[in-house]
Amino acid sequence: MTALPRTAFGDDRILKTLRIHRQGPVLTIELNVPEQGNTVTDAMLDDLLAVLADQDASVQVVVLTGAGDDFCLGGDRGEFAQHLAHDPTGSGIRMSGTKARRVCDALTSNPAVTIARIHGKAVGAGLALALACDLRVGAEDATFRLPELALGLPTAWGGLLPRLISEAGAARVRELILTGRAFTAQEAQSLSILQKTVPAQELDAAVTAWAKPIVRRPPAALRVTKTLLNSLTASTRLADASVLDPELMAAVVAELHHARRTG
Template identity: 70%
Template sequence: MTTLPQPVRTSTELRTLRIGQEGAMLSIELNMPEQGNVVSDAMLDDLLLVLERQSPAVSVIVLSGAGEDFSLGGDRFEYLTHLRVDPAGSGIRASGAKALRICQALSANPAVTIARVQGRAIGAGLALALACDLRVGGEEASFRLPELGLGLPTAWGGLLPRLIHEAGAARARELILTGRAFSADEALACSILQRTVPTADLDAAVEAWARPVMRRSGPALRITKALLNSYAAATRLADPATLDPEVMAAVAAESLRASGERPLRVE
């Protein structure tokens, strides 16, 4: 039986992640549990570093979060700092460009990417999970897209076109416009998750997916993933995700001016 590799810090360059590799499986754990694994610029830099140095021998990547929650989303206080340094939004634009590269690196990865979700997955955290091929959540997991309440658009990492493609336009519209929390059961019903299990069984569920994948032919697996991504893209009339960094920067800057430089808050 395959055992999931335990994440270990393998490089002093990584400040926010723990990584581990056993055979063809690479484990990436968001490792800022005291902050709810918020997706800061430092975490984006670490994720880029790991994904850009990924071994070609890797056929499965498991993305998880340390502590009680998968990720509470983007660091809104860091966004505010970016805007105070440059009210035109260059810092948010640069951060958004990195987020898009990471989500594209997960979705287009030659390896099969698996999101292991426990606790809350909010905003950017949900975007990271949704960029993965397979997503399993604990039965008590919950999800939310709070961007409108923060005065921001849903424009991070290509989240919107992926959400519409996976969950459907009507459901995506309702979740985004209301910003309400929704359960693992509802996420399963609209294909944001493909499986739910008791939280204690998450590792076993990930292993059950990973074990057969690692027996597949490398070339066949890479081609199949490329075909799946190509056919999925063909069903979209448009995918304006490349505009996400510009949209986020422009709206965040305008929201800050309109709010009199009050911190971004959920309403």
Template identity: 70%
Template sequence: MNLFSGGGDTAPDLKTLRTRRVGHVLYVELHSPATGNAVTEPMLDDLYAVFSAPPPETRVLVLSGAGEDFCLGGDRGEFASMVDLDPTGSGVRVSGDKARRVCELITGSPAVTIARLQGKTIGAGLALALACDLRVGADTATFRLPELALGLPTAWGGVLPRLIHEVGAARVRELVLTGRSFGAAEAHALSVLQRIVPEGELDEAVEYWAKPVGRRPTAALRVTKALLHSYGAPTRLADPSVLDGELMASVVAAAHYERERAEG
């Protein structure tokens, strides 16, 4: 299915994203501002559709979020419904596998991917941002990994190995175990962001990267992206992100069993 055969406006099949094309640049906006662009199953489906088959001439993909925040993480109501329907966690397992595939598509895209971040970027939102090649954030942006406080492992979309690879194990350990919020300046120091600017200059900062990349020959850009991805892989710690869905499901099932035993 070619979502973009009709031109530059948002494809009618997309329910949670807005897209537009400008030359060799494809802009993809998470568009559920009423929920803080919380990641849902329909949003994962839309992201998979877009990143698995962008227009062949695309050299840059810009991922942004509508409204005040880039993304407030996974949709907790949807997650709770999954657990209620199946306390063994099978729905959570399927969702986790889908999230991993989406993030791998973003990372492995032959186009250069840019995350444009404002407001809060939390949990699953941070995983989506980290999957991108380049990340620019507003100087007022904040970041957080709250999973442990919610009784869940930090296992969504391969966020933990990506974060350790970019930031370093000791610093990531502190961020994950405390779940504290950190600001743009610290995110820049940790290489979570490569650049910070006033929020009103985010679009200009994105264009500063997108314009020269958009002029690069397609074949050379594709090979260079593949080389960067390949050379970066050996420097990662063992990457068990393929198990993210399984890990999440096992914790959900264990928590349900503990509750039942306490109530019995």
């Protein structure tokens, strides 16, 4: 495996899984483990938390994208297995799930407008990261999938389920989760998972078209408007049990692991 370039960030810290680029008020965060499909690991969650926590106040747009052929192929199942080998009760998975929720909350509540730039495949946790963003544009040949149930896992990562139901509607989400089928960018747009689809070569232009007017908005008005939108969206949910995501994931995975060992 070719060694990945490492990015210095802030003081003496090193980002092992991300590449970041700042151009004026626009900050681009690139998931940068292409040979692994940008799968989400604890190291990636730590890097994302570090970048988002130290984000400069003058940033008005944050773009989330992925290196290589795919946006993100979901969570790293190999790391799940390592967590269970270390502690079969699922404490490592619980800790990882808590980080995932913090990352997704940091994207949603970010004072800047967050834009997901999606190409290739967005699977499971990758789709959750995209849904945590305010605006989402996808390449016309991008595909999406929620495979958790087929893997013996609940759809409980980073607050994915309430966000998905809020955007796409319960009936359609139920079908996508229970079947685990892949769906196209065009269907994702019809479900409001994407707000726009464009040819792959026009993704950067689509992001720029959104970012240009946003960076001209008065920062205070932009922050307040985004806070209002988030508050009103949250108020439409009768209940948001995603705070229990880490516990649910840990409990189900630990039970499945135990059944496989004793069965």
